[in-house]
Amino acid sequence: MKRFQLSTAIALCAFGCIMLVAGFVIQPVGEIHHSVLIAFGEILTFSGSLIGIDYKYRYKE
Numbered sequence: 001m002k003r004f005q006l007s008t009a010i011a012l013c014a015f016g017c018i019m020l021v022a023g024f025v026i027q028p029v030g031e032i033h034h035s036v037l038i039a040f041g042e043i044l045t046f047s048g049s050l051i052g053i054d055y056k057y058r059y060k061e
Contacts (some may be wrong), residue, residue: 009047016043 020040023032 001017016040
């Protein structure tokens with residue numbers, strides 16, 4: 001299960017980075033729309049929660 005969570009988090013981060021690069025490439029060139037930045041933030045939050053919540057409860061002191 002941990003391997004699946006880690007691979008999903010990595011895939012989500014990669015997708016978010018690809019989305020940011022695509023925001024630079026499509027028209028208007030060099031300008032990222034605010035919706036892309038919001039989506040990237042949500043993707044990073046979700047992928048962080050996949051790793052962080054499991055880590056917190058698995059290694060609870």
